[in-house]
Amino acid sequence: MAGGGMNALSWTAPQEMAWIRTDIPSPAAGEALIRVEAVGICGSEIEGYLGHNSLRVPPLVMGHEFCGVVERLGSGVDALVAEHSDGESPPLRVGARVVVNPLLFCGDCGLCRKGLTQLCRSRRIVGIHRPGAFGQYVCVPLSAIVPVPDALSPFRAALAEPLACSLRAAKRAMQRHRFPHVVVFGAGGIGLLCGMTARLLGAATLTVVDTNRARLDMALRAGFDAAIHPGEADVAAEVVRLHGSEGVDVVFDAAGFQPTRETALRLVNPGGTLMNVGLGIDETNMRVNHAIRSEIDILGSFCYTRQDFHEAVGLLAAGRVRETGWTEIRPLAEGAVAFADLVEGRVTSGKILLEA
Helix, strand or coil, rough: CCCEEEEEEEEEEECCCEEEECCCCCCCCEEEEEEEEEEEHHHHHHHCCCCCCCCCCCCCCCHHHHHHHEEECCCCCHHHHHHHCCCCCCCCCCEEEEHHHHHHHCCHHHHCCCHHHHHHCCCCCCCCHHHHHHHCCCEEEEEHECCCCCCHHHHHHHHHHHHHHHHHHHHHHCCCCCCCEEEECCCHHHHHHHHHHHHHCCCCEEECCCEEEHHHHHHHHCCCCEEEEECCCCCHHHHHHHHHHCEEEEEECCCCCCCHHHHHHHHHHEEEEEEEEECCCCCCCCHHHHHHHCEEEEEECCCCCCCCCCCHHHHHHHCCCCCCCEEEEEEEEHHHHHHHHHCCCCCCEEEEEEEE
């Protein structure tokens, strides 16, 4: 297998992708070679594709949301398999279906010692700091592998990483609130998954706000209770119409732009929580005095712990979060078109999954 050829989608320059032929990588000691089955396109990869993300440097094979099959194990794996076995997941073996936690951490820095491995000072991510899954094969450390049931659809399993992101954000946002009305800005994958996990954690109602009418209709089919297009209605007035004096206790901003952050802060009740997960822009003007006087919690959530990832896999395996109705599947070979379609607003689903 080592030294053979494979196809891969390589990001070569801002808004340029190339379908290339390259060598199949060989797993180093303590690594495994994964044959990719399904890989999602993340919003952060769109920013990278546009040249707006300094962490991603071309040429790069991106792709960090994926499911595949163990094709080959590197040397010294037997001891590591025993070390990383949790006694609950299916055993790791050649031929096993797995997902990969792409967040690699040192385990030694102060943040890791505090259990904040997702904030590790030496954090590295598969698909950013090393080749990712927009190719037919990828090598990953054994410590990053999470076996999943063989019967689990690879397209559902590939949602483990974005679901883990959303689950952590929802757990933190919902911590002080019981059966709140929830508003989500952004009907992309993270926004939809934040809403779905908030529902699992007790949200009474879910309202989504987006400028794409087709995506709003899709969100309603996926289980949201109401949808608001800010170009067609005043968002604050619609929230009052929907919830009256009860208002909204939790708002997720999965877009991250001046209008969404500004409106989100205006919508949330005194004592409520504004959870920021969208990375649209960096600097934002916000009414901080209003947040202080109203004792609004303004939180940010970037990724997840290993426990969040484990819980996300469990939700997918149990069918409590499904991919049907809001995702679409395209061939990996057509990935360049998928990126262009996403940038141009031609995608009406919440998530594109590429089939390798």
